[in-house]
Amino acid sequence: QSALTQPASVSGSPGQSITISCTATSSDVGSYNLVSWYQQHPGKAPKLIIYEDIKRPSGVSDRFSGSKSGNTASLTISGLQAEDEADYYCCSYAGTSTFTWVFGGGTKLTVL
Amino acid sequence: QVQLVQSGAEVKKPGASVKVSCKASGYTFTNYGISWVRQAPGQGLEWMGWVSAYNAKTNYAQKVQGRVTLTTDTSTSTAYMELRSLRSDDTAVYYCARTYCSGGSCYKPEFDYWGQGTLVTVSS
Numbered sequence: 276q277s278a279l280t281q282p283a284s285v286s287g288s289p290g291q292s293i294t295i296s297c298t299a300t301s302s303d304v305g306s307y308n309l310v311s312w313y314q315q316h317p318g319k320a321p322k323l324i325i326y327e328d329i330k331r332p333s334g335v336s337d338r339f340s341g342s343k344s345g346n347t348a349s350l351t352i353s354g355l356q357a358e359d360e361a362d363y364y365c366c367s368y369a370g371t372s373t374f375t376w377v378f379g380g381g382t383k384l385t386v387l
Numbered sequence: 388q389v390q391l392v393q394s395g396a397e398v399k400k401p402g403a404s405v406k407v408s409c410k411a412s413g414y415t416f417t418n419y420g421i422s423w424v425r426q427a428p429g430q431g432l433e434w435m436g437w438v439s440a441y442n443a444k445t446n447y448a449q450k451v452q453g454r455v456t457l458t459t460d461t462s463t464s465t466a467y468m469e470l471r472s473l474r475s476d477d478t479a480v481y482y483c484a485r486t487y488c489s490g491g492s493c494y495k496p497e498f499d500y501w502g503q504g505t506l507v508t509v510s511s
Contacts, residue, residue, distance in 0.1 A: 311497045313432070320482055320501040321424075321432065332499060364432050366496045374437075374446045376496035378424075381431040 279365055279379035286385040292353040295382045297365030299346045310348040312341060315362045325350060352384070360386045389413040391421075391483050391502035398508045399473050406469040407505045409483030416459075417441045420488040421466035422498055423457060425479040433479075434496075438466060442491035473509045480504040 280298045287293040297310065312325035323332055325341035328348060338353045348367070352359055365379040394408040409421060422437040436447035438457035445457050456469045466483055482505075484498035 309496055313498070315432075320504055321484075321498070322501075323497065323499050326497040326499075327495075362431075366432075366434070366498075368494075368496055374492060374494055375448065376422075376434045377448075378432040378434055 279367060279377055281363075281365060281379040281382045283380070284383045284385065286387055287352075287355045288387045289355050289357065291355050292351060293355060293384065295350045295352075295363050295365075295384070297348040297350070297367075297379050299348075299367060301346070301369075310341070310343060310365055310367045312339075312348075312350045313364045313366065314359075315364065317361075321364065355386055357386050360384055389485065389500045391485065391500055393481075393483060393502040393505045396506040396508070398510065401473055401475060401509055401511055403473050403509075404469060404471040405473060405507050406467055407481050407483075407507070409466040409468070409502050411464045411466070411485070414485075416464040417461055418488075420486040420493040421457070421459065422484045422486040422493070423455075423468045424482045424484060424498070426482070426504075427476070427479040430479075435468070435481075437486050437488075437493045439488045439491045439493055440466070441488060444491050446493070470507075473507075475509050478507065478509045480506050 278300045310328045313321035315321040328343045329341045340351045363382045369375040369377045390412045392410045417440045420439040423435040438445045440459045458467045483502040485500040486493045487495045
């Protein structure tokens with residue numbers, strides 16, 4: 276079963292760009308466009324911000340972008356704003372099947 | 388507008404069972420599935436499984452397989468998550484989330500609408 280590894284924390288100043296990585300242990304994960312990203316503010320439900328590696332749902336700021344290279348997916352937030360401070364999670368399939376999924380451990384973004 | 392409204396908080400003793408509901412509105416219920424995701428206090432998100440509202444097909448995470456049952460009631464557009472043999476480490480906020488399915492199988496790990504969460508506390 277694949278695991279997804281994220282850095283525990285990242286930080287940046289307002290206006291800067293940051294990137295959060297999500298690395299899969301299974302080599303099969305890179306073969307499918309199945310990574311999604313979620314933003315979660317304290318005490319709130321998660322919010323979908325990226326799906327199918329690079330697509331952005333309607334209403335999500337274009338400051339959020341996704342990419343993937345091999346087994347590593349990345350979320351980039353440009354023009355950091357105070358309201359971007361939150362936890363971010365990637366999600367993909369667990370490797371043995373496209374029907375079984377797993378979340379990364381989450382990354383705490385601090386806007387300095 | 389799409390809404391998922393979950394049932395209220397629960398307090399259970401170890402060994403008991405809990406059943407959480409998730410009532411959907413604003414879309415054709417049988418065109419999608421419902422996934423369940425939990426979050427222990429101060430911890431990350433954990434995917435538990437999904438159920439197709441089209442044909443009731445399910446798939447579960449290994450960690451909870453055998454203790455969890457996901458069902459749907461298409462007459463009321465409601466999904467249910469039942470967790471048995473509760474332990475203290477099942478204490479968490481449980482979320483339902485709409486999931487894309489096709490042909491009765493859900494194969495895209497994407498959750499575009501979420502319920503408000505239900506806190507389940509397991510304590511003696």
